[in-house]
Amino acid sequence: MKPMKYYILFFLFLITFGVSAQKNKMPYKDASLSIEERVNDLLPRLSLEEKVAQMRIFHANIGVKSDEKGNMELSDRVIEKLKLGIAGIKNPGEHISPLAAAKLNNELQKYIIENNRWGIPAMFVTESYNGVDAEGCTKFGRPITSAASFNPDLVRRVWDVVGKEARLRGMHMCHSPEADLVRDPRFGRMSEAFGEDTYLTTQMVVNAIKGVQGNYEGLGNGTHIGAVAKHFAGYGQVLGGSNFAAIEISPRTLIDEIYPPFEAAVKEARTLGIMASHGDLNGIASHGNPELLTGILRDQWGFDGYVVSDSNDIARLYYFMKVAESPEAAALLGLTAGIDIDLYAEDSYAYLPEMVKKDPSIEKMIDRSVKRVLRTKMILGLFDNPYVNIKKVEKEVRSQASLSLAQEADLESIILLKNEANTLPLQKGTQKIALLGPLLNEGTKEAFESVAGNKVTFTADKGFELTDQNTGVPQLLETSDSTIDKMVGMAKEADVTILFLGGDEFTSKEAFFNNALGDRASIDPVGAQDELIEKIKGLGKTVIVVLKHRRTLSINTIADKADAILDGWDLSELGDSSLARIIFGEVSPSGKSPVTVPRSIGQIPFHYSMKEINYKKGYLFLEDGPLYPFGHGLSYSQFEYGDLKISNDMITPNTELTVSTTITNIGKMKAKEVVQMYIKDDIGSVTRPDKELKGFKKIELSPGESKKVSFTITPRMLEFTGLTMDKILETGDYTIMIGTSSQDVKTTKFRLEK
Structure with a gap:
């Protein structure tokens, strides 16, 4: 009986091996x-x-x-x-x-x-x-x-x-x-x-x-x-x-x-x-x-x-x-x-x-x-x-090269919204700086000390949390007067205060289907943030605001009171180090706002490329226009834009034209600038956007250096959906705008003929 058992086992092996071999020979495996x-x-x-x-x-x-x-x-x-x-x-x-x-x-x-x-x-x-x-x-x-x-x-x-x-x-x-x-x-x-x-x-x-x-x-x-x-x-x-x-x-x-x-x-x-x-x-x-x-x-x-x-x-x-x-x-x-x-x-x-x-x-x-x-x-x-x-x-994974890239991306993304009287950059000389505010991270002070060197003394206090950090439906927290008073006292003892304000992952998040909220009916900064900056600015000392947030905020009080504002949105794990490097002038900021910043939620919808007729009337008791326009972002240097030069003042469906300008760094620091090109269809058979971004180039210039920047305008850039809902090219006049933001531009014109 024993040999028969081996034969059976051998036979089963052959069957199994044969099926496996056949499976591996199947075409989908080839x-x-x-x-x-x-x-x-x-x-x-x-x-x-x-x-x-x-x-x-x-x-x-x-x-x-x-x-x-x-x-x-x-x-x-x-x-x-x-x-x-x-x-x-x-x-x-x-x-x-x-x-x-x-x-x-x-x-x-x-x-x-x-x-x-x-x-x-x-x-x-x-x-x-x-x-x-x-x-x-x-x-x-x-x-x-x-x-x-x-x-x-x-x-x-x-x-x-x-x-x-x-x-x-x-x-x-x-x-x-x-x-x-x-x-x-x-x-x-x-x-x-x-x-x-x-x-x-x-x-x-x-x-x-x-x-x-x-x-x-x-x-x-x-x-x-x-x-x-x-x-x-x-x-x-x-x-x-x-x-x-x-x-x-x-x-x-x-x-x-x-x-x-x-x-x-x-x-x-x-x-x-x-x-x-x-x-x-x-x-x-x-x-x-x-x-x-x-x-x-x-x-x-x-x-x-x-x-x-x-x-x-x-x-x-x-x-x-x-x-x-x-x-x-x-x-x-x-x-x-x-x-x-x-x-x-x-x-x-x-x-x-x-x-x-x-x-x-x-x-x-x-x-x-x-x-x-x-x-x-x-x-x-x-x-x-x-x-x-x-x-x-x-x-x-998470190599040094990747971390360096994360910081490189930070440094090119941080936006200088305001810089009154060249408040920034700060010098690394002897001074005392207070780092305060609810968006202060645990490692912020250490990151700033590493960049600033041993002549600058830092104090730091988060002060208060914005919410109870419930991941489903977070609740706003009250901030006591004593907490605000303590932070004001720290600012009083400092030469400069850097306030970390804005919003966090609990004040702007995905609203899941069940038992989770993340959208807001207001876009004002939550909690006691406006009160904090008003009281600290009341001391008469320099106040710099670092904004961290995941949604656009109507920062009217911050914009009014701060001497300088750096907008970081939501940066990398090295974000505080990146902010410190920009604050202390190691790198000039070159980010530009990817959104329009409104003064009030009542202006929504409010994006730069709305139809021209949307801008006809403003609102009672509110200053016209955005707080900061799309494409806005300052630099530690200054850039001078030359007049626009166009290769031809007419384009056809089968031709292209080139528009150029010369940018000169007339400041004292090497810096990057985003040159932005917008086009406006002056008269359309349907109502058209006030302007549309059609090109941008980021350049770097040393002090005194000039660079010619050119854009090619193609017929496809001018296509839009016409009266019959088909894509069309329409005869008429167009305005080209090139500049440092959607509002600060130089212009020239051309005409499309068929």
Whole structure:
């Protein structure tokens, strides 16, 4: 009997080995074949349930973690979900070190591959608002902060690091960057996007995607991750600045201003993914809008990646948007519109297998979506190289080069809003400086001491918190008179006071669907901040304000009382050091405001490129115009703009022209300047924007140095949506404006003739 047992075991071995060998010979495993050939081979092998599994993403917080020894632990719920494979998992290992995350994600990927029939790997997904949103990665400034640099190449280099660090810890996609325009500072997510302007946002989004994807080449070779541009479309335009509210955008504004950053993300940057918007357009919920997600995105622009829902938003077509009669109807709406992956929901695409039994025609749409998901995994090289090289992680994540880049980005993004009587820069001579205010960090004093040297003496006191820091619904805190008096006393003993004011992550944040608020009905600074600066300025001493914030604030009192204001938005982990270096004159500030700063919430909507007729009348009892205009930002030096010179005063649909000016640094310090070009259509067949940014260049000049800056004006720059809703070029006169902000410009004219 014993020999028979061996024969049986040998026979079983041959069967197992044969199946495994046959599986490895399947065409979809063959890296020498084209991606389309591999996908077309794999898709028919999948059962309906396996296909639907490739259309779903769940969050790792339902049961993916490491134990104390670093070994993977999966909940029963996760194990059940992974039996058929999965499209992806959100944020595995986000709260552990990059090395621990890399080990966990390797183990997780191995488990997934070995526990679904066809060995299909999963995509691990992150987000990127201050760099990779995970423990231990380089913390960069937020997108709106980097937009203030007006330096697309710098943004590309920052997101290149983001892409590399994410891939090293085992991630493959990020639900970033945001291509939305943000024009309402009541909106809590304002800082996640790149500002109010179409052209600036387009340049930043394209470079962010190219950076994070390694110029696309970094995807397949395993060095970078794929981008998911979001939220398509119009998400930043929610009524009242309230998350989840309706969206009212005219079709013309949608085409001319909202769509271009997304179109460039698809055509120029080749983004792998698109995320649909929470909102609606013309009453049609974006998650159920086939004209948007298929007609425009795919048929017009040629997008061939995948579309993912925002969190649970397909199911919300039924229970929130109220445009579907049932959860199943919501799933069908999303699928028909062109959404390929359902993010998180258990009450949407999970119903598809049963729905196909009743209507087999649905499976064709499922096949379409699954092909897009599998294709993305092939592009990312996950079938051929699914694991992370552990040896590289500690050396290359949060390296010194990355930290230096974070500070470089800070230094180019900090905006000098005001500098009365050349208050800044401060000298490093003997003086006593008080660092005060609710936005003071624990390490601020140490960072300033490191930059200023031993002749400057610092005292520091945060004084008070703005809120109770509840992550759901934070409450404002009262500030006692004694707290204010103590800070005033410290300022009295100092030669200079630097106040750290503005807002934090609790006063401006995402308003989640349940039990979380982040939008505001006011944009005034909260708490006792105005009272603090009034009392300290009343001492008659120099007051410098450092603004830290995630939404535009109407800082009227601060603007009136401060001698100088540095606007840092939300900087990197080295932000305090960067601020100190600028305050003490090591670097001249060169940031420009990526938004219009209003005097009052009552001026909203209020962006620089509104129609000219919007500026006809002001408001009773309020000074006209913005507190600070779009593109505003001072320097420690001074720049003189020469008269504009134009190569031709006429352009046709088949020609271009060049406009130039000479910029001279007439100051005493080497500095950078952002030269901005705006164009105004003087007379249009439809009402037109007052002006539109169409180009910018950042230059550096030594004292006395001059540089000629030229811009090429093309017919495409002049196109707009006409009376018949078609893109047109219209005969007429145009004004070119070049200068240091949207308001401080020199002008010349040209004419378009056909």
